[in-house]
Amino acid sequence: MLLQGVGVGRGSAVGPTLRMPEPLAEPTDEPSDASPSAEFARIHEALAHVAADLEARGAAAGGEAQDVLNAQALMAQDPTIADDIQVRLGDRKSADRAVYEAFAGFRDLLLQMGGYMAERATDLDDVSQRIIARLRGVQAPGVPESETPFILVAHDLAPADTALLDLTKVIGLITREGGPTSHTAILARSKSIPAIVGVGGAEELADGTFVVLDAGSGTVNTQPTDDDLAEARAAIAARAAVAAAPLSAGALADGTLVPLLANLGSADGAEEAVALGAEGVGLFRTEFLFLDATEAPSVETQVAEYERMLRAFVGKKVVVRVLDAGADKPLSFLNDEKEENPALGLRGIRALRASEQILRDQLTALAIAEARVNGFAPDTAPVQVQAASDLGSLEFGDEKVDAAEALASSEQPANTVEVWVMAPMVADYDDTEYFVSLARELGVRVAGVMAEVPSLAVVADQVFDIADFVSIGTNDLTQYTLAADRLLGSVANLQDPWHPAVLRLVGMIGRAGRDASKPVGVCGEAAADPLLAVVLVGLGVTTLSMTPAALADVRAELSRHTLAEAQELARVAVTATSAAAARQAVTRLSAANAVG
Missing domain, CATH: 1.10.274.10 (PtsI, HPr-binding domain)
Known part of the structure; x- marks a missing residue:
């Protein structure tokens, strides 16, 4: 019997299941005699x-x-x-x-x-x-202990349990709840644990059930045959060989370069990303500086963190997303008013436009950090910002530096870092013009926008008149296209970037980028799906950014296809009638091309 869910990654696992213990019983409501x-x-x-x-x-x-x-x-x-x-x-x-x-x-x-x-x-x-x-005075429920490897089955997993899983014992995860962007999925992907979330019938799996978990197809085979087991074990061995292969630049079989970048949540992950072959950063989330703060961080605090990230990627490109917060991630100094539907409320660029000084300070800090790392300003002197809107009045210790003029120069020294900055939740030309104009005023050399709202795809030609690049956030783009909350397990089947409607929007952006001769990236979870990554390239995407653990699989899959084949796979995907049909059709054609 096959159970279906949403696969996380491309891995497989073979072994017996073991269930998480049930939660502690609800406390009784009897009055207490204690004070x-x-x-x-x-x-x-x-x-x-x-x-x-x-x-x-x-x-x-x-x-x-x-x-x-x-x-x-x-x-x-x-x-x-x-x-x-x-x-x-x-x-x-x-x-x-x-x-x-x-x-x-x-x-x-x-x-x-x-x-x-x-x-x-x-x-x-x-x-x-x-x-x-x-x-x-009892142990909190957690991951069960076992002398032998097992596939963990749970209603859902808490971050504290997922974070410290013993990877010599837990070889796969199956959960009843959760979607592709839940904490279980995110942490499983970062640890390269094969996982399937949102699995109907998971709660009926008894301990010791021998299963084949295939994250690539999102299936759990509860009655595998000998052939099924042999095929799964061969896939596991092949994937291990791919992970151990020498690092190389992302490219198609015909030599078409497709830079593979990393999604990072702070500077702490930079070293690991480089070790896994990241050719730069396609999404540096800056929320870690803001979410736990009671007030917006100072320019100097931000500069220090941005410098740390940039120095790890000298010689490469780093794409920074400005603060993506709002009513669904309330900040007392930005917008903490309750909204009936926060996913459609004052978030992203909308919240920043309402609190522009926060955005000005962040853009200023990014420009200063780039200036320092690239040698346009001393890196030891304190930052004194006289006017956040005027880079020309910045002072680095006793030395004044015209950072804007230096960064605007097309002749930068070799061995520098390229800083690209983008705004989230941009809907149209007006949002784009506002952000790009302000970024350039504050010394940012390369300014672009994120495509998460379907309207941006429809007017992508107008957006490229102003923006230097567009990066597609497939998680939100899928959510808004299909009206399916990406965090609800009940609609996880709809939260699938393989859906032809989503892919057609990506294609619209890809064509507009090609016509404008400007880059189009993808930094959503779709880029971490190896075969879907090939389809995205066929739709006109020029760079892919993902969790570092996915880089090896995506690099290997790209190397199996030419650009013409990628475009053919894309045509098949966008003409399918559902996400499942698109995935199946592309999988069949890809296999046929490999045999041919």
């Missing part, structure tokens, strides 16, 4: 313990996992939740019941908000379970 102050003292200790444990797990995991776990630690220390707990203790609730109700109330609020905040609801449940376990 509220005594109960809160116990809770205070539990909150601090759980926060410290999550931070320690994050430090051990590093990378994206550390960002996720640090965010969870902040949830355990949230003063609003602590105040709510105290109120409930005053109503004679027991310690564990007060914690349960307070976190559940906050979770329900996040679910109502939808989008990014709804995804945090699962994280809150995990924090609540850990605190209650501490209060009860």
